[in-house]
Amino acid sequence: MCGTPSSAQTLPFAKLALRAFLLGAAVSLVLAAPASAGTDCVMGSKAPPAELIAACSTVIDEPANSAAVRAAALVVRADARGRSSGGQADALRDIDRAIALDQKNASAWRLRGDLMRQAGGDLNRAAADLSKAIELDPQSAEAFELRGVVYTNQHRFDRAIADYDQAIKLKADFAQAWSDRGATFYLRGDYDKAIADLSEALRLDPNRARSYTNRGAAYKKLGELDKAIADDSEAIRLDPKVPEYYDNRGLSYAAMKEYDKAIADYDQAIRLEQRVNFLTNRGDSYQFKGELGAALSDYNDALKLDPNFAKTYNNRAVLYKKMGERRKALADYEATLRLDPGNENALSGRRAMIAEIAKFGSEPPRVLNAAESDPSFDCASAKREVEKVICADPQLGVLDRQIAETYERVLKSAGKRSADALRKSQRDFLATRDASFRRPGYDLKKVMQDRLQRLTAMGS
Numbered sequence: 001m002c003g004t005p006s007s008a009q010t011l012p013f014a015k016l017a018l019r020a021f022l023l024g025a026a027v028s029l030v031l032a033a034p035a036s037a038g039t040d041c042v043m044g045s046k047a048p049p050a051e052l053i054a055a056c057s058t059v060i061d062e063p064a065n066s067a068a069v070r071a072a073a074l075v076v077r078a079d080a081r082g083r084s085s086g087g088q089a090d091a092l093r094d095i096d097r098a099i100a101l102d103q104k105n106a107s108a109w110r111l112r113g114d115l116m117r118q119a120g121g122d123l124n125r126a127a128a129d130l131s132k133a134i135e136l137d138p139q140s141a142e143a144f145e146l147r148g149v150v151y152t153n154q155h156r157f158d159r160a161i162a163d164y165d166q167a168i169k170l171k172a173d174f175a176q177a178w179s180d181r182g183a184t185f186y187l188r189g190d191y192d193k194a195i196a197d198l199s200e201a202l203r204l205d206p207n208r209a210r211s212y213t214n215r216g217a218a219y220k221k222l223g224e225l226d227k228a229i230a231d232d233s234e235a236i237r238l239d240p241k242v243p244e245y246y247d248n249r250g251l252s253y254a255a256m257k258e259y260d261k262a263i264a265d266y267d268q269a270i271r272l273e274q275r276v277n278f279l280t281n282r283g284d285s286y287q288f289k290g291e292l293g294a295a296l297s298d299y300n301d302a303l304k305l306d307p308n309f310a311k312t313y314n315n316r317a318v319l320y321k322k323m324g325e326r327r328k329a330l331a332d333y334e335a336t337l338r339l340d341p342g343n344e345n346a347l348s349g350r351r352a353m354i355a356e357i358a359k360f361g362s363e364p365p366r367v368l369n370a371a372e373s374d375p376s377f378d379c380a381s382a383k384r385e386v387e388k389v390i391c392a393d394p395q396l397g398v399l400d401r402q403i404a405e406t407y408e409r410v411l412k413s414a415g416k417r418s419a420d421a422l423r424k425s426q427r428d429f430l431a432t433r434d435a436s437f438r439r440p441g442y443d444l445k446k447v448m449q450d451r452l453q454r455l456t457a458m459g460s
Helices: 005-023 049-060 067-082 088-101 106-118 123-136 141-153 157-170 175-188 191-204 209-221 225-238 243-255 259-272 276-289 292-305 310-322 326-339 344-360 385-392 394-413 416-436 444-459
Strands: none
Touching: 049 067, 067 088, 067 106, 088 106, 106 123, 106 141, 123 141, 141 157, 141 175, 157 175, 175 191, 175 209, 191 209, 209 225, 209 243, 225 243, 243 259, 243 276, 259 276, 276 292, 276 310, 292 310, 310 326, 310 344, 326 344, 344 444, 385 394, 385 444, 394 416, 394 444, 416 444
């Protein structure tokens, strides 16, 4: 099915927002250079980086200064260079020199680990450097926080959370650590804990735009779309130049089927930066609105930017199916599976296309419309939380309708004993779905896809 914004695509793009937030984390190193190093060459100086680099260079180049003093100045200069455009390579060279001069300088180990992380280097080595910094200075909340970020990027979530716990224990008002732990809870699927931590980060520092958009992503996962939109709007107010914020809010509007508002947000995201996911998301909203030509144009433009983006092929395949272009749809499903062999949507779509082509040849199928993304039940009377989430997500709505229709079709052709067993399995599926929905790590979309696949197999 078409990868709709709220469920299939929110997670990857939320991850990008979270990841950008994590990779953008900058912790000020607290290092007091000795008096002989000069008053200007100190960590935390308000001087412009160029002036700070010059001041520290004077200290570094003075042979009369001790190795420890020159190492301290190298750390300050590395920090200044790291904050300058294109200065990371020079910063890393400075830190290597600092460590060679003074292997007990905890700030040097900490900064090198952070610089390597930001540069996309060896994360294992970054973690080792930060561990050395912690060994030398076990009271450094910043080193624990930064190592937690490295572990998060490695998907070692339990270790990351343990480090954030320690950072917060050492420094209770450390807003960055609260934010990073909240982001990690989000990635682990603990959305309530993510919201709690991100809320505390915002209490400590209410101007953290990334924390708002990350909390909005967690609210979206819980189906609280109004809160998600409010948080994304606040992130936009605080920093209107970040395209992801508009894309994230567009995803929430699309989940509420407010496609015009979603498209307006995607437009702004694309004006700020052309990205394959922004174009794909806008194409999805056009598709659900029934504006198939506009959707096709966006998918084509997206694939020009990145011809290896599997989700766009899958969603264009759904579009081609609606347009009666079965062979093009089959080709796009095949392209999806070459890039993402385990994609359940593409696997089921390819099977359906092969069957349709064998049965109908070039005869175009009935064109679907946006209303057919509604689930099998009346959303106006939905009371269960899981039903409200399904109603808010067009892709889940399609899956629910497919499950219901396939179940009824299989039931009609089943014998009495098989029909009784089928009814029981459907009751068990619904009961387990409702009971398990809010558990950490529960993937509603995958559970529904698995149920549809089992029902389809029964009817084949």
